[in-house]
Structure formats: C-alpha cells, structure tokens
Amino acid sequence: MFGIGGGELVFILFIVLMLFGSDKIPELARALGKGMAQLKNATNEIKSEIHKGMDENGITQSMTDITGNINAEIDKAKQNLIGNAPEQLHKIQDDIVGDLPQQVSKTNQDIEEMTGPIKRQGR
Template sequence: MYLFISGAEIFVVLVIVVMLFGADKLPEIARGLGKGMRQIKDATNDIKREIKNSAEKNDIDIDIASNIRKEINKVTDNFEDLSDPVKKAKDTIVDEITGPIKRNK
C-alpha cells in the first residue's frame, strides 16, 4: 500500500482530522493540499526542464541510461560473435563423440 499505511491507519487519521477541524473544513483542507501538490509538481517539472535545457545548451548528454544500455548491447553482441565459433566446435565434438554411440545401438 502507499507509504506502508493500512486501511485502518488511514481511517484513524481521517477520524482525528474530522475531530480536530470539523467536517465543514475538510473540503478547504483538501483543496489546499491539492494546490500544494500541484505547485510542487509544477516546480519539479520546471527544474527538470531547466536542467534539460541547460544540458542541451552546453552539449551535455543527460540520457546516461540509454547510453549504458547501448554499450551493454554492443558488448553482448560482441560476446555472442566470439562465443558462436566455440559453441559450433563444441557441438561438432559432441556429435563426433556421440555419433558412434548412437550408431551402435
């Protein structure tokens, strides 16, 4: 669950809030919390946008994860290219060894 709070704990918090502020103040509190959350979200989006624009202006690559993923794929492809001949040789050797055994049965 969100923030590791169970349903019973949320209910207790809501009861306490209603007791402290009254039922008529709850919509105002909810609106205030909603505005605050929206302002925080807008501020973080502005910060992200500024960082991205600054990085693009200074030719800094901020997409590190995709670059790492590309490098890992390159290494994996190179490893597969190197290991394919070894696998083929192993298969040939196994076939040579098991071939006479299969023919004798």
Template sequence: MNTTFLFISGPEIMIIMLIVVMVFGADKIPEIARGLGKGLRQVKDATNDIKKEINESSQKHGIDTDISKDIKNEVSKVKDNIDDLTGPIKRQL
C-alpha cells in the same frame, strides 16, 4: 475484504479521519484539502521545471541524459546471465 494502504487498514483510516474531523471541524477540511492540493501542484510544477531545465541544458551541451535505456540494457544482460547460470540448477530441482 481487507485493503491496506501504506500499511494502514480500512478501520485505522476511518479512525484517523474521525480524529481529523474532531480536531479541525468539518468546515475546515475542504480548505485544508485545497491547500494541500495547491502545495502538491507547486511541488510537481517545480519538479517539472527542474527536469525541463536539465534536459534543455544537456541538449545544449550535447550530453546524453537518456540513461534509462543503458540501465535497462545492463539489467537485461544480468538477467540473461542469471538465467544461463540457474537454468541447469532449476532443471535438476
């Protein structure tokens, strides 16, 4: 079974892990992982805070921020139009 993650296969991941262990040592890896986890958590919290502030501000001023529904509707209209146009072509093939 050949699995790939971000265009990196299993053996390549193992080589990278081996290099990380050789460079930092087995003792430092948990500390590095903990630091990365805390950093990612801070970024996620900051992102959520920004989203919350934007939503609160838009609701305060009466601005509609739910653009995704409009985009989905437009995409579905385009898909329907394409299906209408390509329907006869698909039947001929």
C-alpha cells in the same frame, strides 16, 4: 497507499475531523491539493531544466553514443563466443576424452595388481 489500511485511514480522518472541525476540512483539502500541484510543477520544471541543460551541452547525444558503443561491443563478444563455440567445444572434448581410454586401462591394471593378492587369499 503509503502502507495505510482502510481502518487506519478512517481513524486518521476521524482525528482530523475532531481537530479542525467539519467546516475547515474543505479548506484544508484545497490547500493540500494546491500544495501538491505546486510541488509537482516545481519538480517538472527542474526536470525540464536538467534535460535542456543536457541537450545544450551535448550530454544526451554522448550518452546515446556511449550506450550504442557498449551495446555494439556486447554484441561482438556474443558473436565471438557463439562463433567459436563449436571449435572450442571440440578442443575441450578432445582434451578430456582423448586420454580417457589409456587412463581407464591403466587404472584397471592398477586395481588388478592391488586386488590380485587379496583375491588369492580369499579362495
């Protein structure tokens, strides 16, 4: 509760008891409870007025439409990605792996050409 531990709460209650006395504490608690209830009612009234105004101006419906359209576009994008994924994967694989054997053999030849004289000197 508000980051206050048990010991701190007891200390605060002790200070309140010392300041106001035991006969005033129930009155203070009632007043605090009424104040909290009035604050809660005021915020609920404000929320209901805002919602009523949104409903009258059609904002709630437009927000629902916008949210629905955004979700539909996201679903379309997902379907396009999932639907085209195998074709694109094959294309990427062909691009990467297609040249690979020629590149490996060329690299092998280059290494052999560079290490050939070195191998002969070591013997």
